[in-house]
Each structure stands twice: as C-alpha cells, then as structure tokens.
Amino acid sequence: MRKPTPYVDRGKPGALRYQGGVLLTVADPPRLTPHILKLHEIQRHNSLEPELQETHRILLRWSEGGGSGLRNPEADIRETHYDPLPPDLQGKVDEIVDNCPWTTLTVKRYRSSLSMSKLAQELRTPRNRLYENLRAALWYFRGRFEKEGIYG
Numbered sequence: 001m002r003k004p005t006p007y008v009d010r011g012k013p014g015a016l017r018y019q020g021g022v023l024l025t026v027a028d029p030p031r032l033t034p035h036i037l038k039l040h041e042i043q044r045h046n047s048l049e050p051e052l053q054e055t056h057r058i059l060l061r062w063s064e065g066g067g068s069g070l071r072n073p074e075a076d077i078r079e080t081h082y083d084p085l086p087p088d089l090q091g092k093v094d095e096i097v098d099n100c101p102w103t104t105l106t107v108k109r110y111r112s113s114l115s116m117s118k119l120a121q122e123l124r125t126p127r128n129r130l131y132e133n134l135r136a137a138l139w140y141f142r143g144r145f146e147k148e149g150i151y152g
Contacts, residue, residue, distance in 0.1 A: 052135070055142040058150060061085045062093045063110035089150055096144045102137035109134060 048056055065084030085093060097106050108119055120127040145151070 048135075048138070052138045052142060054151070055138050055145060057082075058085070058093065058145060059106065059110050059138075059141065062090065062097070065090045092148055092150055093145075096141065096148070100137070100140060100144075102133065102140070105130075105133055106137055106141075 061082045062085055064082050065087075084090065097103060100106065105123065108114060108122065112119075114122065116127060116130060120130045123130065125133070
C-alpha cells in the first residue's frame with residue numbers, strides 16, 4: 001500500500017516557478033551559424049534535375065492527349081490534371097516516343113498508374129536501374145524536343 005502524499009499546488013501552467021525564493025531561469029540555447037544548402041545537396045536521389053523538368057512536363061501533357069477521346073474500359077487510368085498538348089505537337093511527340101529506344105518504359109511510365117516499384121517489377125529491372133533508364137530517356141527526349149522545336 002502506498003503512503004499518501006500531500007497535495008502541492010504548483011500554480012498555473014506556464015507560470016514562473018520559484019524555488020527557495022530564487023527565480024528559476026533557463027540557459028539560452030547556443031547560437032547556430034546559418035548554413036545555406038545548394039540545390040544538389042537537398043535534392044532527393046530520385047528527383048529530376050531542373051534541366052529535365054520541362055521535358056517531364058511535356059510528356060505528362062502528352063499522356064493526357066493520347067487516344068481517340070473515347071473511354072476505354074480496359075485501360076489503366078492515370079489520374080493527372082495537365083492540359084493536353086495541341087494536336088500538332090501531340091503528333092510530333094507520338095512519333096518521337098514511337099521511334100525511341102525507351103518506348104515501352106515511356107508509355108508505361110506516363111500512360112499508366114503504376115508506381116515505380118510496380119513498374120520495375122513489370123519490366124523486370126531493379127528500381128535504381130529504372131530511375132537511371134528514365135533519366136536517360138528524358139535526356140534523349142530533351143534533345144529531340146529541342147531539335148523539333150517542341151516546348152511545353
């Protein structure tokens with residue numbers, strides 16, 4: 001059995017406390033020197049370089065405009081909210097994607113809702129290799145888009 005202890009009124013929460021008539025204080029925290037990080041230091045391992053972001057955006061817009069406009073009930077739906085490319089640019093990007101070495105990767109990445117893990121399993125490649133291939137494809141597309149004058 002516990003020995004009962006007397007109730008001690010500690011005052012209002014957040015109020016200053018006194019101990020033996022002396023005001024309790026807290027030491028100031030040490031001064032920190034600010035350290036400014038560069039972009040490459042804060043960039044995640046799987047994030048895109050700034051040079052590839054416009055190419056990625058063009059391919060996202062390309063993925064919105066594929067097809068006849070009629071609903072396909074068997075299609076794997078990727079829910080994005082990008083404006084489709086104009087029809088003339090859509091045709092140029094279709095041709096570039098169809099004739100590139102990464103056609104399967106590009107179509108599955110941009111026109112399906114597969115996560116990168118599921119995509120890696122489906123393509124039977126390690127996930128880090130998938131990121132390398134996607135980055136290589138984006139550099140290829142960037143060069144082709146600049147040559148063709150495609151800007152999103």
